[in-house]
Amino acid sequence: MRTLLQEALEEDGYTVETASGGRAGIERVKQGGIDLVVSDVKMPDLDGLDMLREIKAVSPSPHVITITAFGSIDTAIRAVKLGAFDYITKPFDVDQLILSVQKALDERALRSELARLRDEVQRTYRWGNIIGRSGVMQEMFALIRRLSRSSASVLVTGASGTGKELVAKALHFNSPRRDRPFVAINCAAIPDTLLESELFGYKRGAFTDARSDRAGLFVEADGGTLFLDEIAELAPALQAKLLRVLQEGEIRPLGAARSQKIDVRVVAATNKDLEERLANGSFREDLFYRLNVIHIHLPALRDRAEDILPLAEHFLATSAGKAGKDIRAFHEAAKKVMLGYGWPGNVRELENVVERAVALTEGTLIRVDDLPALPGARVRAPESSGDGDAADPLAAAAARGLTLSELEREYIMCVLAAEGGNKTRAAQRLGLDRKTLYRKLEEYAASGTIRIPNEGEAK
Numbered sequence: 001m002r003t004l005l006q007e008a009l010e011e012d013g014y015t016v017e018t019a020s021g022g023r024a025g026i027e028r029v030k031q032g033g034i035d036l037v038v039s040d041v042k043m044p045d046l047d048g049l050d051m052l053r054e055i056k057a058v059s060p061s062p063h064v065i066t067i068t069a070f071g072s073i074d075t076a077i078r079a080v081k082l083g084a085f086d087y088i089t090k091p092f093d094v095d096q097l098i099l100s101v102q103k104a105l106d107e108r109a110l111r112s113e114l115a116r117l118r119d120e121v122q123r124t125y126r127w128g129n130i131i132g133r134s135g136v137m138q139e140m141f142a143l144i145r146r147l148s149r150s151s152a153s154v155l156v157t158g159a160s161g162t163g164k165e166l167v168a169k170a171l172h173f174n175s176p177r178r179d180r181p182f183v184a185i186n187c188a189a190i191p192d193t194l195l196e197s198e199l200f201g202y203k204r205g206a207f208t209d210a211r212s213d214r215a216g217l218f219v220e221a222d223g224g225t226l227f228l229d230e231i232a233e234l235a236p237a238l239q240a241k242l243l244r245v246l247q248e249g250e251i252r253p254l255g256a257a258r259s260q261k262i263d264v265r266v267v268a269a270t271n272k273d274l275e276e277r278l279a280n281g282s283f284r285e286d287l288f289y290r291l292n293v294i295h296i297h298l299p300a301l302r303d304r305a306e307d308i309l310p311l312a313e314h315f316l317a318t319s320a321g322k323a324g325k326d327i328r329a330f331h332e333a334a335k336k337v338m339l340g341y342g343w344p345g346n347v348r349e350l351e352n353v354v355e356r357a358v359a360l361t362e363g364t365l366i367r368v369d370d371l372p373a374l375p376g377a378r379v380r381a382p383e384s385s386g387d388g389d390a391a392d393p394l395a396a397a398a399a400r401g402l403t404l405s406e407l408e409r410e411y412i413m414c415v416l417a418a419e420g421g422n423k424t425r426a427a428q429r430l431g432l433d434r435k436t437l438y439r440k441l442e443e444y445a446a447s448g449t450i451r452i453p454n455e456g457e458a459k
């Protein structure tokens with residue numbers, strides 16, 4: 001039977017190895033490279049179901065087709081329950097078996113292709129809940145991964161809304177500290193006196209209002225990560241205290257007689273230029289070097305435009321899910337508008353814009369009209385094609401999808417019209433020599449899309 005099946009399968013192009021018993025089969029599977037096992041339940045050395053159980057424990061495990069005796073439907077059911085892909089009852093037709101083999105291998109190929117694609121998508125565009133297709137973000141993913149075992153301080157810089165807090169959390173939740181607390185505090189939001197007791201804690205009676213002991217955030221974050229947001233705003237006295245804590249790895253609450261050891265990883269963030277503050281003396285250099293052991297800088301969103309669409313799609317999926325709306329994608333023109341916009345509020349602004357668009361839209365697509373906050377979107381609306389666009393003509397041009405030469409042509413025609421068709425003055429204003437301007441105008445006229453105004457003719 002074994003030889004017969006081997007020949008039949010090889011004839012159909014499969015590569016077949018045989019084993020004369022269950023034990024030998026399992027050993028072969030463990031060596032790897034087997035996609036499918038066809039086995040009888042009755043074998044001299046081992047029950048086929050036991051073999052199945054052992055094979056399924058191997059990872060990655062091959063598919064298994066079990067051959068059962070006529071009438072033993074119980075065994076067949078048990079085989080499937082144990083993870084067999086299919087079963088065949090004796091007596092059977094070889095073609096029947098070959099069909100099942102084909103099905104099993106097709107399914108397997110499909111599944112591994114899916115896994116590969118999913119892996120690729122994740123590897124390229126997202127890491128945990130951080131989205132990023134650009135080179136800088138890819139490097140950041142790798143950096144966070146490499147830093148996962150370290151407890152070194154990290155300084156995260158970047159403009160508002162670039163994702164500094166998200167990175168701080170990623171550092172924490174991808175480290176062995178993930179089961180301990182992630183504690184965040186905004187140093188700019190709390191008055192200095194309060195911040196001190198907030199961070200380091202106090203003993204009962206340390207000051208008038210201290211009616212009981214308070215642990216402080218460093219203690220709360222023990223074993224975990226403390227995120228110090230807006231670190232540039234930390235007052236000089238607190239900078240000195242923080243430096244001491246970082247250097248000594250211990251804190252002394254206000255009014256306490258003794259210090260206590262703490263194990264906290266500090267991640268600090270700022271959207272300010274710390275180097276500048278070092279220069280003017282408002283931020284301590286020694287503290288800066290303590291915090292800045294590793295520096296992660298998040299560029300503005302407009303400087304990593306490849307991230308715009310993956311981020312927008314991510315926010316679309318989450319917002320639509322939350323709103324219970326079936327919105328699947330962005331219209332091409334809406335994508336252009338988003339790509340052409342400068343995003344001064346960075347990722348947070350993009351998130352808000354998409355959320356609003358999801359609330360506004362009625363259909364299954366986000367259209368330009370659903371993005372009213374973006375300048376390019378206004379250009380599209382016919383009623384405002386006038387002076388409203390002056391705000392950001394380049395973003396508007398990008399939103400309309402103009403090529404560089406189309407933009408050039410529009411600009412030349414605009415200046416020419418403004419000069420009442422006077423080509424000499426237009427050339428002067430454009431910084432072109434007359435000949436070049438003439439040549440360009442001839443090209444435009446030849447392309448048939450533009451009528452060249454004559455000298456003196458009003459616009």
Ligand SMILES: Nc1ncnc2c1ncn2[C@@H]1O[C@H](COP(=O)(O)OP(=O)(O)OP(=O)(O)O)[C@@H](O)[C@H]1O
Nearest residue numbers: 129130131159160161162163164165166271347348
């Ligand atoms: N790469 C990204 N992938 C997914 N979401 C992101 C990404 N970057 C930022 N976000 C989201 O954008 C929003 C703003 O991010 P975050 O709060 O981390 O910014 P920030 O740099 O701390 O801003 P601020 O300086 O204003 O505090 C959050 O909702 C965050 O989840």
Ligand SMILES: [Mg+2]
Nearest residue numbers: 161164165229
């Ligand atoms: Mg923040």
